[in-house]
Amino acid sequence: MTDATRTARPLRRDAERNRQRIIEAAREVFAARGVAATLDDVARQAGVGIGTVYRRFPTKEALLEVALEEKLREQVRVAEAALEAPTGWDGLTMFLRAAVRMQAADRGLRDLALGAELSLTLYDRIRERVEPPITALVERAQSEKSLRPDITVHDVPLLLMMVTEIAHHSHQVRPDLHDRYLQLLIDGLRRSESAGALGRPPSSDDVDAVAKAWLPSAAARR
Amino acid sequence: MTDATRTARPLRRDAERNRQRIIEAAREVFAARGVAATLDDVARQAGVGIGTVYRRFPTKEALLEVALEEKLREQVRVAEAALEAPTGWDGLTMFLRAAVRMQAADRGLRDLALGAELSLTLYDRIRERVEPPITALVERAQSEKSLRPDITVHDVPLLLMMVTEIAHHSHQVRPDLHDRYLQLLIDGLRRSESAGALGRPPSSDDVDAVAKAWLPSAAARR
DNA sequence: AGCAACCGGAGGTGGGTGCTCAACTTATCC
DNA sequence: GGATAAGTTGAGCACCCACCTCCGGTTGCT
Structure with missing residues (x-):
């Protein structure tokens, strides 16, 4: 023992x-x-x-885990801290901005947050502590009539993927450019009568599949 | 001769x-x-x-040019056709949806539309015929007070990159998923008092640099 | 039939990656 | 101040992938 x-x-x-x-x-x-x-x-x-x-x-995985464990925990802390915000909308947008800022500054963190080749136990431990706060924020913001009702928690990872993708390709030229498109998406998240229909939301499995296909290793493989 | x-x-x-x-x-x-x-x-x-x-x-380039020339011309036609729409907003969103639909269905087309290793003369010929109609639509939609005023033509390529990126990674699982995020962005493009500030827009050179960094060859090179 | 045009695909070239191991160096302990 | 285990090193191996050439063999044309 x-x-x-x-x-x-x-x-x-x-x-x-x-x-x-x-x-x-x-x-x-x-x-x-x-x-x-x-x-x-x-x-x-x-x-x-x-x-x-x-x-x-x-293995590379072992090194990744040691090198980035602290930042992964920080992501959890950010999600939990967002719960303290005065409104669900504030909390959700705070989380989005903080997560994007961190992941834009650290591509490895972003890859791991997407689920890349991390020890599954650690990855799941992180994910299962981030999802509940975000779910709560989404529901709260919707009941407060600020977040559009056709959004689900599973949209959040996809939003992050889009914005961080811009971030990584524009980082050399305009390190702040991604903020522009994050703001555009946030404005699109607001409840409004002029908003168009969104279609079927992604399932949890859809998110996993997309994340997996997005990772560098997957791209190299095919 | x-x-x-x-x-x-x-x-x-x-x-x-x-x-x-x-x-x-x-x-x-x-x-x-x-x-x-x-x-x-x-x-x-x-x-x-x-x-x-x-x-x-x-060369691969020569084959690409022959294989995709027709679709590239179609993109030009779509941009010009959008000018016929009743309002600038309708024309702009029509163009965005059509461009995304075509580029989501053809990854090669998307890569070329981003400027990938195409004969420069053909590429420039396409670009210089797509930009003017889109510029006109952006201005018209803004003067009609439907498009938010802090958007420029140069945002359009970035929007397309984000959405087609999702499209390519989700295509296997949910071939229609990207429409969801395109709609979200379109809703974010609408003029509204609740919209947040966007920050400095990208310049034409910024767009080129981001596109170049986004291309597969560039990723492999470094 | 004769010959130019054409075809196929094995293999040369060049690039990159993950990882090992045998020869060498250094910290630590008595 | 040795003796020894612990640590270091980087050339080198095995592997994979992509681009492209070359020439013996085949085919269409007149």
């Missing part, structure tokens, strides 16, 4: 230093290039050999 | 038949996989050898 990580002897000092360097480098590299970045990239950025990276982190 | 294509002797019958097969196959393959599709894919689909494709079309 002894926990493996607890009984493990501490790393030698140079090894521990390299481990930190690798994590730091991973944060930068994954932020810039997303989960598609190679561990060679990380090693070069960290100033260590590739072998060192592989010794410390058996 | 003799035109090379005019003085060229006609192809042998089997060669002409294969040429047509290749063009037909190219239309299917590029529609499904976009400009990233390989000429090997096209050859397999056409039931001919790769060598045959390369003899007939020295």
Whole structure:
């Protein structure tokens, strides 16, 4: 019953230093290039050999998890904090803006938020803590007659995908450009008599399928 | 001064038949996989050898141009037809819906419309015939007080990119899903007192830069 | 029949990725 | 100040994919 990580002897000092360097480098590299970045990239950025990276982190997934766990938790915190907003509409738009800001600044975070090759247990743990607050906000905003009634929680990931996609392609040229289109979408979310019909909303499975098809690895595969 | 294509002797019958097969196959393959599709894919689909494709079309670009020229012209026609609409708003939304419908059904068309590796002369010829009608529609819809005033022509390509991106990733699962988000954006385009500020619009150069970064080849390169 | 035109597709070329391992270096402990 | 385990390194292997060439064999045309 002894926990493996607890009984493990501490790393030698140079090894521990390299481990930190690798994590730091991973944060930068994954932020810039997303989960598609190679561990060679990380090693070069960290100033260590590739072998060192592989010794410390058996898979890219393991490194991703360590490098981005904190930011993933932050996303949960943002969703929960949005519940404190005075209105459902404020909370929902606050969450959208915060999530876009974070994911626009870190492509790896965005890839993970879409469900990319993360340890499923951690991913599910995050997702199951983000969905309930957002569901609550959507319902509250609809009962307050500010959010249009034909929107569901499952639209939220799709909105984020669209906007962060713009963000990543325009980041070099106009790092703020995506805000323009997020605002346009937010204005489209407002209840209004002039709004057109939206058609059938995505199911939870639809969202998963789209996210999977959107990920870099899927694109490379076909 | 003799035109090379005019003085060229006609192809042998089997060669002409294969040429047509290749063009037909190219239309299917590029529609499904976009400009990233390989000429090997096209050859397999056409039931001919790769060598045959390369003899007939020295580069992928040449084949793309022949395979998609008609659809590109159709895009121009759609833009011009939108001018006939009763109001600027109707014309603009008609154009958006038509452009999205066509580009969602043909990924290659979408890639070319974004400016992917097409012979520059043809590309510019298309663009310079699409922009004026859209500019006119935007201005008309704004003077009619239906389109919000902080939108410019250069927003149109970005809107198309976002929506067609969703279209391509959701096509397998829910071929109509992108319409939902196009409608949301269209509702966001309507003039309204509750609309938020949009920030600085993209310049023409910004659009080019974003489109370039969005293309499959650019993603592979870095 | 004879010959130019045409076809096919194996394979050369060039690029990239994920990962290993044997030779070397360094921290730590007595 | 050794002895030793722990750590490091990066060339190199295995693999995959895309573009394109080349030439022995085939086919349509006159």
